[in-house]
Amino acid sequence: MKTVQIDVAIIGAGSAGLPAYRAARSAGASALLIEGGPHGTTCARVGCMPSKLLIAAAEAAHAAQHTAPFGVHVDGTVRIDGRKVMQRVKSERDRLVVFVLDSVEAIPADDKLTGYARFIDDGLLQVGEHTRVRARSVVIATGSSPVVPAMYRALGDRAIINDDVFAWSDLPRKIAVVGAGVIGLELGQALAHLGVDVTVIGARGRVGPLTDPAIKAYAERTFQDSLRFEAQAEVEAVSRVGDAVQIRFRTGSGELVEDTFEYVLVTAGRKPNVERLALQNTSLTLDSQGMPIYDPATLQAGAHPVFIAGDANGVLPLLHEAADEGRAAGTNAVRFPEIVPLTRRAPLAVLFSNPGIAMVGARQADLEPGTFVTGEVSFEDQGRSRVMLKNRGLMHVYVDNVSRQFLGAEWIGPDAEHIAHLLAWALQMKLTVDAMLAMPFYHPVVEEGLRTALRHAAAALNSRD
Structure with a gap:
């Protein structure tokens, strides 16, 4: 049994753990990346990327089956070869995983340790049956797993x-x-x-x-x-x-x-991967589910030099949020006890369906009734959407009554993933509905539907004056 002394121990080499390691090293600290499971990140192996490969095949099949209204006729039945579909999904997925593995391979061997980590006490980890790690700070970035009742x-x-x-x-x-x-x-x-x-x-x-x-x-x-x-x-x-x-x-x-x-x-649903960590051996305060109680702003567990990032904390289980949290956790682990809150980006969520679903900013359920107006557009008669026969959808945008600032939106409709980014940028820049309407809208594009919703909200505000 060997013992390693380190500034920052990062448990988990995924979408949060890798940025945490890089942030700690960039800040001049020694850091050790510990991983007991498969490398390659959940997103690349079994999450966002392979699911989008399957969805891409589905979109191709769906489009091929709906060409007749354009006067384009596919002779015979569209045949879906399930084996070929899954072959491409897996081969392209594996190619993407290799890119992540290459980045892990580039990390110096002395900065990596293979094995599952568990706490012996607050600052001491046991990794597998071969190494003990004494760390000044610890980042828990162990991800999450599906819940199966x-x-x-x-x-x-x-x-x-x-x-x-x-x-x-x-x-x-x-x-x-x-x-x-x-x-x-x-x-x-x-x-x-x-x-x-x-x-x-x-x-x-x-x-x-x-x-x-x-x-x-x-x-x-x-x-x-x-x-x-x-x-x-x-x-x-x-x-x-x-x-x-x-x-x-x-x-x-x-x-x-x-x-x-x-x-x-x-x-x-999913649950944080903390069951192997033996958190009961620490002085961390745990909730009824065995999770450390932590500050979502700083990611710090109590007053301890322990930080929880990515899917392991369950705040926003999205890759870009995990990466941001990993960088913040790695930085705070080095700076401890002089830690700083994480600056979060505008909330953004996308469901890659057909038509797509997206949410930006405040959810309707989180807004206080009477403090906002709702702008609406149906995409059923929206020009470009009808041209493409993708005219299904309904959007609501929410605007503050007093400041006229854009607060958020929920919708289903064409090009949702792209429009969502425009709205997230507008929200992060704290734009008013008037400033958004002053922006250019080309013709004919689906984004003109967004303009209709914004105009509807502006009219509702003006009628209140």
């Missing part, structure tokens, strides 16, 4: 998580997706557009991240055109029958449904 674990290999989808060699015929969050809806619709019979079973009326009732209702109807979507259902029983799964659930309207599927894709 016990009723689904009993199904064995017929219950899968999103990681398993990207190990398929072919597409299944019929699956159930449990959970109507971002992962469930993205993968569910993509598989449906690739010819898979998909049922999404949600709870509590959730539709991705949406909170605006009108936008949520529009999105629910839109998804129902692609797949069977029960946004407010209760699963009463699941059982394995041979190589199939029987599910009995009750819909929001009270209908009792029993159906059989090849797989159940469980997308019931």
Whole structure:
């Protein structure tokens, strides 16, 4: 057993851990990157990148099946080769993972340690059975894992998580997706557009991240055109029958449904990967779930030189947020006790569906009634959207009554991922609705729909004067 003395120990070499390491080294500290699991980041291996590869195939299939209204006719049936689809998903995914592995490989060997870390006491880590690390500060960047309730674990290999989808060699015929969050809806619709019979079973009326009732209702109807979507259902029983799964659930309207599927894709949320850390051996204050209580602004756990970054803290489980948090945690770990709060960017969330869903800034549910006006646009008659036959969508923008400052937006519609960036920049720059309307809008573009919503909000404000 050898012992290593270090300034900053970073547990986890993923989307938060790697930036934390680089930040600590840039600040002149010695740093050790500890990883017990696979390298390559969740995003590259089983998250955002392979899911977008599957979605890209789904978009190609969907477009090929809907050319007739343009007067373009594809002779015969569009054939989807599931093996070829998954072959490209995996090969391109592996290529992207290599880029991340190359960056890890470039880190000096003395700055890396392989093995799972656990706390012996506040500043002492045991890594595997071979090394003890005495660190002045620790960054916990261990990521998160899918939650699989016990009723689904009993199904064995017929219950899968999103990681398993990207190990398929072919597409299944019929699956159930449990959970109507971002992962469930993205993968569910993509598989449906690739010819898979998909049922999404949600709870509590959730539709991705949406909170605006009108936008949520529009999105629910839109998804129902692609797949069977029960946004407010209760699963009463699941059982394995041979190589199939029987599910009995009750819909929001009270209908009792029993159906059989090849797989159940469980997308019931994620939990921080802290169970291996033996946090009970520290003097950190833990919550009822065993997580250290920490400050979301500084990422510091209590008054300790311990910082929690990325998916491990569950604040904003997005790659760009994880990278920002990693840099902040690495910097604060070096500066301790002279730490500074993290400056967060404008909130931005995108669901890569067809049409896309996006949210920027304040959610409608977080705004105090009577303090804001809502600007609206339907994309059903929006010029460029109709030209492309992508004229489905509804947008709400929220503007402060007094300052006329743009507060946020929720919507479903074409080019949502691109419009979301324009709005995030406007929000971060603290622009008013008037300043936004003074910006150029080319013709004809989908962004003219955004202008309509902003004009609607401005008119509502002016009518109050």
